[in-house]
Amino acid sequence: MTEFLADVNDLVWHETLVYLCLGAGVYFSVRSRFVQVRQIPEMVRLMLKGEKSPSGVSSFQALTMSLAGRVGTGNIAGVATAIAFGGPGALFWMWAVAFLGASTSFVECTLGQIYKDRDKLTGEYRGGPAYYLSTALSHTAAAGAMKVYGYIFAAVTLLAMGLLLPSVQSNSMASAMNSAWGFSKWWVAVGTVIVLAFVIIGGVKRIATFASIVVPFMAVVYIVLALIIVLMNAAEIPAIISLIFSSAFGVDSAFGAIIGSAVMWGVKRGIYSNEAGQGTGPHAAAAAEVSHPAKQGLVQAFAVYIDTLFICSATGFLILSTGAYRVFEGESADGAVIREGGNILPAGAEVGPAFAQTGFDTLWSGAGASFIAVSLAFFCMTTIIAYYYMAETNLRFLLGRAATIEVPLIRGTVGSNTTMVLQALILVSVTIGAISTATDAWTLGDIGVGLMAWLNIIGIIILQQPAYKALWDYEKQKKQGLDPMFDPITLDIRNASFWENYDPATGKDKQPTTTPA
Numbered sequence: 001m002t003e004f005l006a007d008v009n010d011l012v013w014h015e016t017l018v019y020l021c022l023g024a025g026v027y028f029s030v031r032s033r034f035v036q037v038r039q040i041p042e043m044v045r046l047m048l049k050g051e052k053s054p055s056g057v058s059s060f061q062a063l064t065m066s067l068a069g070r071v072g073t074g075n076i077a078g079v080a081t082a083i084a085f086g087g088p089g090a091l092f093w094m095w096a097v098a099f100l101g102a103s104t105s106f107v108e109c110t111l112g113q114i115y116k117d118r119d120k121l122t123g124e125y126r127g128g129p130a131y132y133l134s135t136a137l138s139h140t141a142a143a144g145a146m147k148v149y150g151y152i153f154a155a156v157t158l159l160a161m162g163l164l165l166p167s168v169q170s171n172s173m174a175s176a177m178n179s180a181w182g183f184s185k186w187w188v189a190v191g192t193v194i195v196l197a198f199v200i201i202g203g204v205k206r207i208a209t210f211a212s213i214v215v216p217f218m219a220v221v222y223i224v225l226a227l228i229i230v231l232m233n234a235a236e237i238p239a240i241i242s243l244i245f246s247s248a249f250g251v252d253s254a255f256g257a258i259i260g261s262a263v264m265w266g267v268k269r270g271i272y273s274n275e276a277g278q279g280t281g282p283h284a285a286a287a288a289e290v291s292h293p294a295k296q297g298l299v300q301a302f303a304v305y306i307d308t309l310f311i312c313s314a315t316g317f318l319i320l321s322t323g324a325y326r327v328f329e330g331e332s333a334d335g336a337v338i339r340e341g342g343n344i345l346p347a348g349a350e351v352g353p354a355f356a357q358t359g360f361d362t363l364w365s366g367a368g369a370s371f372i373a374v375s376l377a378f379f380c381m382t383t384i385i386a387y388y389y390m391a392e393t394n395l396r397f398l399l400g401r402a403a404t405i406e407v408p409l410i411r412g413t414v415g416s417n418t419t420m421v422l423q424a425l426i427l428v429s430v431t432i433g434a435i436s437t438a439t440d441a442w443t444l445g446d447i448g449v450g451l452m453a454w455l456n457i458i459g460i461i462i463l464q465q466p467a468y469k470a471l472w473d474y475e476k477q478k479k480q481g482l483d484p485m486f487d488p489i490t491l492d493i494r495n496a497s498f499w500e501n502y503d504p505a506t507g508k509d510k511q512p513t514t515t516p517a
Contacts, residue, residue: 025100093266127286167433
């Protein structure tokens with residue numbers, strides 16, 4: 001089974017997908033006139049401001065919901081894996097995919113806002129790739145094919161977010177706690193399930209509230225402490241930067257043979273971490289209450305920077321500045337060691353959290369394992385919660401109007417009952433992941449991420465135009481000194497039914513016009 005999963009993963013993560021991710025980022029950057037650079041001040045302003053209503057969450061809450069999905073084990077174990085199998089240069093390619101991916105994130109998240117809808121059961125805003133893939137071209141001859149495409153994406157996302165990816169997070173969390181404190185993985189699984197059940201059963205609002213409190217706290221604490229250690233090794237920074245760039249382009253003879261691995265692992269782990277193009281960000285973006293879709297597109301573009309340029313970079317510099325790393329030949333820990341950092345890693349240390357744990361130990365001897373265990377507990381918990389929200393959103397999409405049908409002899413609707421089944425399945429996935437080995441869990445997670453990225457990036461290349469119309473309209477209104485309000489009809493954006501019936505000035509649905517008798 002392990003070999004079969006590895007073969008499937010190699011097929012999904014063929015180098016074509018790597019080039020597709022990078023190429024799409026370049027294309028979207030040029031088309032948007034590098035929105036990820038021009039609009040950074042506006043991104044920060046919008047991040048701290050936001051409208052909300054009983055149906056939606058604020059821009060900041062949507063940002064933290066998105067970050068909850070992005071910031072997870074990939075920011076610690078993922079960075080360590082990229083360095084181990086791709087060399088220090090993999091960190092450069094993580095930066096590259098983040099910079100280019102910010103434009104990709106803007107496009108997908110703006111589309112998520114434009115084509116969002118109201119949940120037929122709860123009245124909350126829902127949206128994501130399945131919604132825009134099946135809706136945006138419904139006035140054209142491609143309507144039928146795109147609707148099927150949307151359903152395929154929803155099914156793949158339900159599988160990935162409901163079953164494949166949660167196990168990766170719980171596995172890393174359980175392993176870190178077992179290593180740090182000797183906790184039984186079963187006890188970690190039970191504790192995680194209890195906390196998750198309390199949060200996810202509370203719905204979107206409770207998820208957003210939980211994320212808005214936990215995510216900023218955990219990210220700031222982690223970055224600050226990592227930077228303290230990096231600054232303690234400030235003399236090493238010039239050499240580290242030189243090593244990253246020489247390794248990224250094969251200039252360093254020791255890494256020349258693995259330059260392809262540096263690109264592959266940098267892009268692979270970069271997307272796993274920041275999720276730009278994967279199609280996860282639009283789910284959180286659609287939940288926000290804003291007066292113009294471009295607002296949330298800009299906020300979500302900045303989320304990519306927070307995840308990779310801040311948090312992943314903090315981990316990378318922590319590992320490299322302390323020398324707590326090994327680089328292996330053949331993209332496997334069974335391969336020969338190409339370079340040993342500072343010879344401080346314990347013999348036989350597994351690739352993953354142990355790199356960061358050893359790095360933190362240089363500041364607090366013996367405390368590194370505990371700090372990483374606590375960090376992963378926060379990171380992984382919020383990520384699993386975000387996964388559940390996205391799985392539920394796609395379940396609602398697949399059910400459509402059937403979600404509101406009452407089930408005979410069973411209390412509740414089809415939607416509420418299937419939601420309970422999904423909640424049970426994701427809790428089972430978390431339990432199995434916590435007590436399993438890491439290899440298959442990571443492979444399954446990579447397969448889920450890759451399948452979503454293939455479907456979503458191709459989709460937004462087809463559907464990109466409304467996102468640019470929204471951006472130019474937003475910038476035009478800002479130049480006029482206005483608080484931008486979105487009207488899809490004047491912009492000739494078709495099938496944005498929510499916005500056609502919504503008044504952004506009042507935050508309410510438009511009142512139907514009546515003809516005098």
